Amino acid sequence: KMAAAAAGSLRRAGWRLHLTLLASLSVLRCQLSVPQRALQASAVLRRVSDEQHKEPLASSSQQHFDSHPTDQQPEQEPQGPRPSSTGQGGQESEDYESEEQLQHRILTAALEFVPEHGWTAEAIAEGAKTLGLSAASAGMFRNDGSELILHFVSQCNTKLTELLEQEQKQVQLGEAEKKPLDQFLRDAVEARLRMLIPYIEKWPQALSVLLLPHNIPASLSLLTSMIDDIWHYAGDQSTDFNWYTRRAVLTGVYNTTELVMMQDSSPDFEDTWRFLENRVTDAMNMGNTANKVQSTGEALVQGLMGAAVTVSNAETRR
Amino acid sequence: RGLAAGPEMHFGFQTVTEAERREKIYQVFESVAKKYDVMNDSMTLGIHRVWKDILVHKMNPSPGTLLLDVAGGTGDIAFRFINYVRSVRERQLQRKLRHHQNLSWQEIAESYQEDKSKSLGGSQVVVCDINKEMLKVGKEKAQNLGYTEGLSWVLGNAEELPFDDDKFDVYTIAFGIRNVTRIDLALQEAYRVLKPGGRFLCLEFSHVSNPLLSSLYDLYSFQVIPVLGEVIAGDWKSYQYLVESIRRFPPQEELKAMIEDAGFLKVDYQNLNLGIVAIHSGFKL
Numbered sequence: 001k002m003a004a005a006a007a008g009s010l011r012r013a014g015w016r017l018h019l020t021l022l023a024s025l026s027v028l029r030c031q032l033s034v035p036q037r038a039l040q041a042s043a044v045l046r047r048v049s050d051e052q053h054k055e056p057l058a059s060s061s062q063q064h065f066d067s068h069p070t071d072q073q074p075e076q077e078p079q080g081p082r083p084s085s086t087g088q089g090g091q092e093s094e095d096y097e098s099e100e101q102l103q104h105r106i107l108t109a110a111l112e113f114v115p116e117h118g119w120t121a122e123a124i125a126e127g128a129k130t131l132g133l134s135a136a137s138a139g140m141f142r143n144d145g146s147e148l149i150l151h152f153v154s155q156c157n158t159k160l161t162e163l164l165e166q167e168q169k170q171v172q173l174g175e176a177e178k179k180p181l182d183q184f185l186r187d188a189v190e191a192r193l194r195m196l197i198p199y200i201e202k203w204p205q206a207l208s209v210l211l212l213p214h215n216i217p218a219s220l221s222l223l224t225s226m227i228d229d230i231w232h233y234a235g236d237q238s239t240d241f242n243w244y245t246r247r248a249v250l251t252g253v254y255n256t257t258e259l260v261m262m263q264d265s266s267p268d269f270e271d272t273w274r275f276l277e278n279r280v281t282d283a284m285n286m287g288n289t290a291n292k293v294q295s296t297g298e299a300l301v302q303g304l305m306g307a308a309v310t311v312s313n314a315e316t317r318r
Numbered sequence: 319r320g321l322a323a324g325p326e327m328h329f330g331f332q333t334v335t336e337a338e339r340r341e342k343i344y345q346v347f348e349s350v351a352k353k354y355d356v357m358n359d360s361m362t363l364g365i366h367r368v369w370k371d372i373l374v375h376k377m378n379p380s381p382g383t384l385l386l387d388v389a390g391g392t393g394d395i396a397f398r399f400i401n402y403v404r405s406v407r408e409r410q411l412q413r414k415l416r417h418h419q420n421l422s423w424q425e426i427a428e429s430y431q432e433d434k435s436k437s438l439g440g441s442q443v444v445v446c447d448i449n450k451e452m453l454k455v456g457k458e459k460a461q462n463l464g465y466t467e468g469l470s471w472v473l474g475n476a477e478e479l480p481f482d483d484d485k486f487d488v489y490t491i492a493f494g495i496r497n498v499t500r501i502d503l504a505l506q507e508a509y510r511v512l513k514p515g516g517r518f519l520c521l522e523f524s525h526v527s528n529p530l531l532s533s534l535y536d537l538y539s540f541q542v543i544p545v546l547g548e549v550i551a552g553d554w555k556s557y558q559y560l561v562e563s564i565r566r567f568p569p570q571e572e573l574k575a576m577i578e579d580a581g582f583l584k585v586d587y588q589n590l591n592l593g594i595v596a597i598h599s600g601f602k603l
Contacts, residue, residue: 099583102603125380133515134487135380137601140584143378 103140106131107151111199114152118202119145119209146215149206150222156195157226163191164233181234182280188230189254189280190273193261197269204262227251249286253279327499330562336499343497344449346556347391351451353551354392355459360546361557367394369595370492373521374398376588376597377488381407381439386486386511388476388504389494390445391452393459393469400468403441410439438468444486446474477503481511488512492521496567505580512602518582524589524596525569531592539564570596 110127117123121143125135141147170176179187196203210219227250256279261272329339350357358366373395379385381403387395418425447453453471460469474480476491476498489508498504508518526532539561547557568576570587573596577585582600589596 099603121378122380128515131515133603134513134517135383135515136377136487136513136517137515137603138380139376139378139517139599140601 103147104151106133106137107141107148108155110148111152114148114199114202119149119206121145124148144209144212145206146209146212149209150215150218152199152206153210153219153222156192157222157229159195160188160192160226161229164188164229168233178235182284184234185230185250185253185283186273186276186280188233189250189257189276192226192254193258193272193276196258196261200261207258207262223251223254227254249283253283328566330559330566339499342559343499346559347449347497348451349553350551350556351391351449351455354452354455355394357547357551357557360550361543365591366493369521369590370394370398372590373490373492373519373597374402376599377402377490377517377519379403379406379441379488381410381441383441383487384485385441385443385488385490386479386481387443387445388474388479388489388491388508389447389497390490390492391447391449391456391494393445393456393465395490395492396443396445396456396469397460397463397465399443400438400441400465403438403468407437407439407441442468442470444470444472444481446472446476446479448473448475477507479507479511483510484513485511486513486516488517488519490519490521493523495520495522496563501568501576502580505577505582509581509602514602516602518577518598518600518602520573520577520598522573522596522598523564523567524573524587524593526593528592531594535594570598573598 106124106128108127109130110124112130113123113126117126121138121141123145124141125138128137129135167176171178199206209215224247227247230250231246253276257272257276260275261269264272266272326333327336327339328334329342334342347354362369377385377399379399379402383403385396385399387393387399390396445453445456447456450473453473457471460466472480476494477500489512491504491508495501495504505518512518526535543561544554544557547560548554551557567573570589570593574585574587577598577600580600581602583603585598585600587596587598
């Protein structure tokens with residue numbers, strides 16, 4: 001029964017928690033006898049994996065796994081955990097990859113079905129089926145498709161970051177010209193919004209789901225990190241703006257452009273890009289205005305201080 | 319787990335051998351089969367219907383799903399499954415029709431023909447029970463209520479299912495796992511017959527932690543239910559067994575651990591009515 005508990009707890013912990021496993025191994029060692037349950041369970045898993053063997057050892061979580069079973073070898077029969085480490089591929093590689101990684105794979109596969117089914121559990125079920133899993137595994141996710149949308153947004157943000165990184169490298173290598181700030185912002189926002197084009201019909205539905213209370217923390221954090229990323233790559237030019245207004249301004253530009261894009265039926269969304277250009281220009285001017293307001297304000301304050309000093313001097317002299 | 323420790327096991331608050339336990343439980347259900355549904359309604363004041371509805375909603379089956387309902391006896395879960403899938407299928411077809419506004423008469427006629435043969439979209443439920451009497455009652459009910467397609471009835475033991483590996487999308491066991499003598503074996507069998515990605519769902523009485531509710535619940539269980547059993551079904555002892563078996567059943571966390579031991583991942587539970595009933599869910603990943 002201890003062996004069963006051990007095997008069960010290993011699986012439960014997931015390979016993400018390999019550090020805690022290493023710590024607890026010293027305790028587990030004494031308790032591991034003949035792991036009949038472990039044998040039986042991994043025999044089943046091995047059998048399934050034999051049918052569908054994909055890339056089992058390539059995943060990074062493999063390293064995590066290797067760090068501790070070597071300790072366990074002397075205690076257990078060689079067939080013990082070994083099969084679960086080497087014999088599993090395909091969808092059983094969740095024992096390498098964590099459940100989260102499997103979920104990400106399912107969601108990525110589900111994106112293909114979004115144009116037809118929308119951002120729904122049905123799309124997720126279809127995605128799971130393409131991975132060879134039962135449609136019932138869509139039950140792992142919420143029914144409103146939240147995770148699918150958040151996954152997509154996060155993927156798009158990552159793609160944008162890679163794109164900006166590449167462009168920056170090109171500028172550093174001298175292969176490309178450094179863009180002026182307004183051009184840079186326009187291109188970054190356009191590139192990000194273009195990623196929505198394949199899903200544009202169902203995107204309004206996604207936006208409304210992202211506004212649901214339980215999704216707001218996640219969707220807000222994704223949005224702000226994307227905006228911060230763009231500013232990061234915009235570089236030194238961004239010192240024209242105050243840090244707080246930077247975020248707010250670009251977020252406003254992005255959100256309004258996104259909404260315009262939902263309603264845009266012009267060829268290749270040219271109306272949207274023109275709207276974007278105007279908003280970015282406004283934002284640039286706003287920056288100047290802000291500076292002007294600030295310096296005017298400073299001048300005013302100084303004038304008032306001067307007046308106050310003059311008056312008080314006049315008073316004391318009297 | 320502790321059940322298989324030796325020849326001594328519990329049958330309600332009695333101690334019996336494994337073989338005796340199986341025999342006794344068989345007799346319990348043999349005797350209550352005809353009045354099973356009536357008793358369920360009167361004991362739970364009809365709330366068991368809501369619990370079973372919640373279970374099927376949580377399952378959210380799509381057309382084409384293969385369900386194995388173990389200890390499914392009188393078919394409550396199976397019928398709900400069929401209703402749910404039928405309505406999802408209807409909605410799907412309506413959506414498809416809306417998109418196809420410009421159909422010729424030929425195409426429309428074809429689509430109606432399609433509908434007739436696929437009202438369930440290929441979904442199927444297999445009801446498996448160890449007790450012949452319960453299955454008999456279930457089959458009669460199905461006939462009376464007009465459930466003809468997508469349903470099959472199999473006599474089988476949850477600890478040793480007569481099915482091949484990797485067959486089913488969803489495995490449910492509603493108010494049955496408590497009566498299984500070797501729960502660990504039943505869980506392993508569940509794991510075996512499920513497809514990769516398949517879901518395990520268990521609806522069962524569980525433990526109430528709230529002290530006030532717990533004392534009221536105990537009072538109701540031990541004073542009212544056996545009396546109802548005697549009055550309605552003429553069988554005090556069976557309902558005494560029922561109530562005792564609920565008390566002996568492992569609590570939520572322990573059952574969760576047992577399910578994980580069988581190999582299921584993403585195991586979780588949802589308490590209904592503050593823990594009087596709990597739905598455990600796990601995936602074969």
